[in-house]
Amino acid sequence: MRSILIAGVASGALSHAAVCAQAPSAAPEPPALSAPAAASQEAASEIIVTGSRTIRNGAAAPTPVTTLTSQALTQTAPSNIPDALNRLPQFLGSSSQYRSTTFNATAGLQGNYLNLRGLGPQRVLVLIDGNRVPPTATSNAVDSNIMPQMLIERVDVVTGGASAAYGSDAVSGVVNYILNKNFNGVQASAQRGVSTYGDAGSYRLGVAAGQGFAGDHGHIEASVEHYRNDGIPSQSQRPDYSRLALITGTGAANNPYTLVTNARFNDVTFGGLIRSGPLAGSQFNPDGTASPFTAGAPTGTSQVTVGGQGAVVPPTVLVPKLETTQAFGRASYEFTDTINGFVQGGYSRSKTGYLSAFATRRAGTSNGITIFADNPYLSPSVRTALGAAPSFTMSRLFSDAPGNEQTSLTQSYNVMTGLEGTLGGLHWDVNYTHGRAQLDLSQVEQNNRNFYAAVDAVRAPSGQIVCRVTLVNPAFGQGCVPINVMGLGNLDPAALAYIRQDSRSRIVNRLDVVGANLRGDLFDLPAGPVAFAIGGEARWQKLRQTSNADPSIAVDYTGIRGVPSGVLPFATTNVGAARGSQDVKEGYAELNVPIFKDQPFAKRLELNGAFRYTDYKTSGSVKTWKVGGIYEPMGGIRLRLTASRDIAAPSLFDLFAGQQAQVGTNTDRHTGVTSLSTIVSSGNASLQPERANTLVGGLVLQPSFIPRLTFSIDAYRIAIKDAIGSQDAQTELNDCELSGGTAPVCALITRPFPYSNTTPANFPTTIVVAPQNLSALRVKGIDFEVNYTVPLEPVVGIGGNLDLRAFVSYLDSYQTKANATANFIERAGRVTTVATTAGLPKWRGLVQQAYRNGGLTIQLTERFTGSYRRTTTEAFDPAFVEAPNKIYTDLYVSQGFDQNRYSLFVQVDNLFNVKPPLLPATVNPGFTYPTDKQNYDIVGRVFTIGAKARF
Known part of the structure; x- marks a missing residue:
């Protein structure tokens, strides 16, 4: 894998560099993926670099910043901007509609949460125009689906700690969405997509408009967007699911993990398996009679066999439905030549829905079933066989009942207003943000109280079959409908409606932020002005969670028999209530000092430092800092180094x-x-805030003898102590x-x-x-970026440019420590256990080649997943130890018309329909799709066509 990536990057860049080294310079068209912001020499002088509040020239930034235009991102992934970001190798372990960090078919489906370095979405600070975005998840993370994508001008990604500049949560870096604040005219877009299998159908509609007013002293703009993806409703619609592959065993030397197919449970059946009493080992037939249960061939896992009559989880969803809507508006006005004001607001809605599981109840657990001898649904032969036994327990998987239907709905709105201006050569701004995010989770599943009341059926004196509770506690049992759970196909629809209810919870996050900043130049040194920035911020955050399935509230089962110990309100999901608040006060200062400029030994040497003091109501004060600098010994060679102390608050x-x-x-x-x-x-x-020490050092090359070539390499090391995690x-x-x-x-x-x-x-x-400050985490690696534009007229005599871009990441080490007494476990290039978690490849990459000529763009993108070993700490079937590297090719073609006012595009993701490898997990037969959903494409080839118009 290493040789493939290095060879691809080197050959793609250096061969074209050799061809064009003597070619005259030409003005390039906008590239597919822009050069790193730290390497950008144009227009950066007017832009405050993300990651710093003083540096206005990207070339002087000591922290690596990658800038990506919205156009480049939509050409990389037409679904949405966050999906495009997730294709960059720096993002690892993100969760979205298509990605999950586990093998479970239905995990990680509540939004699009970006994850830098695999350190967790809660350690990525998400900003919009440099201001904190209110969290949408319980972890403080932000669902990036809520951004107004049509008005995003670019996205800055800081791949290093930035807490001193921006505050808590910037441990792994910052993702800053920059708005186009001068959007004029009207732009509309529409697109439609579908997979090669006829599913995963999607469409996107959007319109944005902007207009100046009051003699262009004011400006107003707005956008509305809607996206829908129908997902993949069943795992059975993809290869390998039908094999029912599973890993069995315990990973011990005497019981290694082994791959089996046609895996089934041997302790539960579709019609019901009797687990105690005279008929133990018998299963219920559809007519209610019992017959001997035949188990399959044993495996290394006691509850799993190959073949036999045991149950298997019916197909659940592979990719959920996703529907997002964003509406955004912004108005700004120049009150004077030195004072501007603005107000902006947005509303977003993101909804997923899917079939998550089928109810499974096992004897001996808090979900077990007990059938009493007086149950009128018992067949005469079974009742006779019971003899004097008063009851028996049974296990059953309810494949003849509707599966659990889960819905996740995130609604978010935020309002921001502020003033900014200049005074005596200094720039100041004050701002206020109010945000509210509401996450509603619901799952239609079995209500345990109703279930056990319905199962405890008896015959009333009138001869009618009723719930026993209606006789012994009539007021308590009103509405109860008895149910027959013995035998496949005997569930009464009215009884199912009685036992199935919504388990619901609502999480509301509120955030209010007031901030003020002042920046400018203090005085001049021979090498240039000393720039400073100071500021302060106050945040008030509130959380409230409500639920109808609080496990701390006792449920009254008076008059109901057969209720197991430890039973919960609902069969699957039970969420407690939560309420809390946090007040944060903080202040910061940053200084940028030029030391040398245009000297024989130093074309440029600048030092940068920042300090922030933060006080939390819940845990007291904490200090963060950053020191760094850049050194250019000569033109075209730049060295950069940053060390920082960063924090992430609970x-x-x-x-x-x-x-x-x-x-x-x-x-x-x-x-x-x-x-x-x-x-x-x-x-x-x-809990206390976790602390991280970050060190990032790199080299940027822009050789004068190869115009338009930029190469950067940055090594990083992040060590988190007192890490918050459960x-x-x-x-x-x-x-x-x-x-x-x-x-x-x-x-x-x-x-x-x-x-x-x-x-x-x-x-x-x-x-x-439960979350604790016990764990630790250490990560180190190297990022490579190559950006090269080749004017083709001097080379091959045709117009246009060839843009070459490569992003490659090498993960040298990823060590986790579960608690203070545990040893560090290395996860880079492996997983610690084969059970359910996704792996961390050492090499990952994205390489793009784009031809642009006027309104025509033809772009090829190759994505490399990297490989990893599934386990090094456990015994494993050697045939399935290696999770292989996969290479995906994407094709994008667009043509503009009428001076590019109108354009049509076609994109084909996974052009060659590369299928994921067979990598089963060790959970439930049928429940997990047998591959790593985090690293591999499970959708297959996807076609998208679209049109854009600008008026």
Whole structure:
């Protein structure tokens, strides 16, 4: 992989450089992906560089900044700007409609959350015109689908810590969306897309308009956009799902992970498997009679067999539906020659919907089923076989009932107003932002109280079959409809309607920000002016979460038999209430000092430093800083270096979340069992901000003998201590087992018996996951960028330019430490466990070649996923250890007409329909799609056509 990427970058850039080294310079057309902002020499003098509040020349920025035009981004991914950003190798582990950090078919579907360096969306600070965007998620992260994309002029990506300049959460970097504040005229766009399989249909409609007024002293602009993607409603619509591939085993030397196909459960069936009493080991037939259950061939996982009569999870959604709407407006006015004012506001709506799972109930868990001997739905033969047994337990997967229908709806609005101006050569601004984001989550699933009341059926004195609770507690049991759960196809629609309800929660984030900034030049040195910036900010943030499925509120089951211990309000999702607030006061100062300029040993040497003091109501004060500089020994060679201390504050949800509980399936290597446990989480009010030390150093080359070539290489190292995080239940189980039961995380796992018991009966009943300041994380790597424009007239005698762009990232190390006593675990180029998590390839890249001539653009993009090993700490079937590199090719063609006022475009993503590799996980047969959804394309070839018009 390493040789492929280096060869591709080098040959693409250097061969054309050799051809055109003697060619005369020509003014290039706008490139597909602009050069790094730190390398840009044009127009940057008028732009404050993202990552600094003093530097107005991108060439002087010590921190790497990549600038990408909105046109370039939409040509890279026509779906939306965040999807295009996620194709850059610096973004790793993002979640979106198509991407998930787990193998689960339905994970990570609540928005488009950018993730730099794989450090988490909560450690990326999202800005719009340099101002903080109110969070939309419980983690403080921002759903980038809410941005007004038609009015975005460019996006600046800072790939290094920027907390001293912008505040908390800029640990891995900053994504700054820059608006086009001088948009004039009317622009409309429309596009339609579909996959080669006839699904994933999409369309986008948008219109933007801008106009000056009051003799151009004022300006107003607005945009409205709507996007819809129908997704892929079933995993069965893609190759490999029908094989029902799964990894079984525990990863131990005597039970290695092994790939099997036609995997099925052996402890649950579609019609119901009797697990206790005289008929234990029998299954219910559709007519209600019982027959012996035939299990398949055993595997290394006790609950999974190959073949047999066990159940398998029916196909769930592979890609959810997505629908987004954005409306934005902005008005500005020049009150005087030195004072401008503005007000802007936006509303966005992002909705996903999908079939997430099918109800599964297992005997012996908090979701188990008990059938009593007086149940009138029992067939005579079964009732006779029971003899004197008063009841029996059973397990069942409800494939004949509707699956759980999950919906996620994010609505966000924000209003910003401000004044800016100049005074005595200094530039000042004051601003106020108010934002509100509301996330509504709902899932139609089984209400446990109604379910157990309906299952506990008896015959009334009148002979009618009724819920027992209506006889013993009539007021409590009103409306109950008895249900027959014995045998496939016997579910009464009226009973299903009674037991299925919405589990709902609503999360509301409110943010108010007041800020003021002052910048300018203090005095002149021989090398130039000393620039400064000072400012302050106050933030007030509030969180409120409500739910109809709070697990801390006891449910009354009076008069209902067979209710298992630990039962939750709903079968799958139970969310507690949360309420909290945070007040933040902070001030900063930044200084940029030129040391040398145009000297024999230094064409330029500048130093830059910043300091910020932040005070949190919940945790006290914290200090962040940055020091850096750039050194140009001669023209065309620039060295840059930055060291910084950065922070990420705990979210209000981390601090104040109420108890939440859900029933989840996990594989316990200790007992060799895959089954259901209750997973409980809550907030932690004692959390402190996490701290990160970042070091970034690089080299930028712009050789005069190769005009229009820019090459940059930047090495980075980020070390986070007291990292805020809560491991998922599967990771906690794995870490506890790796420690032999001695790690502190083992205290969060509740088992029926002591840890020394390894029998299946000791499978965990409850697993607690909660945020803590216990973990640590260390990441280091190298980023490469090549940008080269070749005028073709002097070379081959045809008009136009050839633009070459390459972005390549090398992940040298990614080490995580679960807690203070654990060892660091290396994840670069591997995963720590094959169970469910996606891998972290060492090499990733994107290479573009674009021909532009007038209104014609033809662009080819190659995306490299990189490869990784699925495990190095566990025993594994060697045939499936390697997750291979895949190369995807995208084609974009557009033609402009009437001086480019009108244009048509066609884009084909994954031109050669490269399929993802077969990489099964170790969860439920049928539930997971057998590949890594984070690194590989699961949609296949996608065609998009569109038109744009400007009036």
